[in-house]
Amino acid sequence: MKYSEYIKQIEIDSLWSGKRHIVWNLDRKVNILSGINGVGKSTILNKVIRGLSAGGEFPSHMLKGVRLTVEPEDARWIRYDVIRSFDRPLLNLDAVGKLNTALSDLTTELDLQLFFLQRKYLDYQVNIGNRIIASLQSGEADAALQAQQISAPKTTFQNLIDDLFSQTGKKIVRTENEIRFSQIGETLTPYQLSSGEKQMLVILLTVLVEDQQPYVLFMDEPEVSLHIDWQQRLIDLILTLNPNVQIILTTHSPAVIMNGWADCVTEVSDITD
Template sequence: MKANKIQKIEIRNIWGKYNFRWENLNPDVNILTGINGSGKTTFFNIIDALLSADIKRLKLYNIEAEVTIDDILISFRKDSTLASVRQKLAGVNYLKISTFDVPIRDRRKMGKEDSPLLSELKEIVYSVGENNNSFSDYRLRATNFPDQAEKINRRIRKFYDTVNHLFAGTGKTIEIDPMTNQLVFRDGDEIIHLYKLSSGEKQLLIILLRVFLMDEQPYILLMDEPEISLHIEWQYRLFEEIQKLNPHCQIITSTHSPSLFGDGWGDKLVFIEDLLIH
């Protein structure tokens, strides 16, 4: 199993004047912070574009960039081609989560009352098909692949335990409705459907489901300001719960919230101003 960890990031000519180098990234958690206007969001967007092989977006930034993953150097220059970048990225597992600004992929599938968050959440939970990676698809594996059923059911129970632990303060517990086979929450005798959850609850579920569906494979996870809408207690516990669901996940995140790094994560904190090179 490859480590699939970023070791170094270097981006030159941001806004035509700034060069950044981030070396010796932690294999587990990396937290980037800085004042507004320091280039943090642009830095993150360039990393996302490179790891997504989005050549058109990279060219718009007019930059040069390098990311070292394990012992592989992935670089972008003005003459770089899509094929050359994709070849270097072969075998790299990467995911960006932006739950506070979720794109609407297909408006035709949205209900009249669907928000972008709810639309994304429903897709993660219910989409079934050859190219989808959803919770429903994962549950079906236990039936389609009986030899994997024990492991699959064990992971699902672990996911439920994680969600119930985090939602304990609200009195809600997660379950599958036996009548509809839908993922719901229960509060006493009341059944709470996904659309009734708060923005913060939907956001937290999106993060946890995305990590769960990594299936404990080595992953690079990019999250830009994940604290948006999250209760302060969830902010404190977010990284811990992600690592429980996938201990092979390297988290790279940006934040303005001390709550994300105030509970034992201070040594993972990096100020973007300290990454400037001349």
């Protein structure tokens, strides 16, 4: 399976019932789609995402009229994640009841995302733990340095979360395998966080568990529930955790682009003919 490093171009025929042809040439790092409500920002993202299989194979699954150009051009797979912004109540409570957790803990869609991310986080820790052991047992002169570099992204993630949540006194409990927080002597689960804290945790956990591989992060209005300071830092935080990610997002918030990302903004009208 040959994976692409990033998407170079998105082309969509007939976005709206035979009208509006979309050609969007993408930056390697950051791409921000803007426009008024109803102009088609989310529709463009959704048409691309719906054409990607669960494993990321795309040429045979793309919707009719949707074409992707990737780098390298002969790649047929894409590593990707999708983050949406809505902290809506869970509708399918019967499905949640079958999960190995207290039903009362999971009340919103963000809670469910956090539940599955916790599982990925455990797998991620096992993976880097095995790599650290292999490095230390290699006998190489710089084995200790290699081990430190392997664990660095996880430490960076923990430091970033502690910094973001510092005003409310929350800190990640670093002796736990699952994510837990301490606050004034009390231990909290992620499901006890505020909506904004959950949203930021979902975003940064999603980025972390991709283990710094090249992949595409689709985000549809991720700023909802986030404090304006967090909106301003969002893109930088993601790139700090994984410099190999390609970000493709829609937004209504000027704050998201305020830290030097204005040149990465594309209006829907600019890519439509």
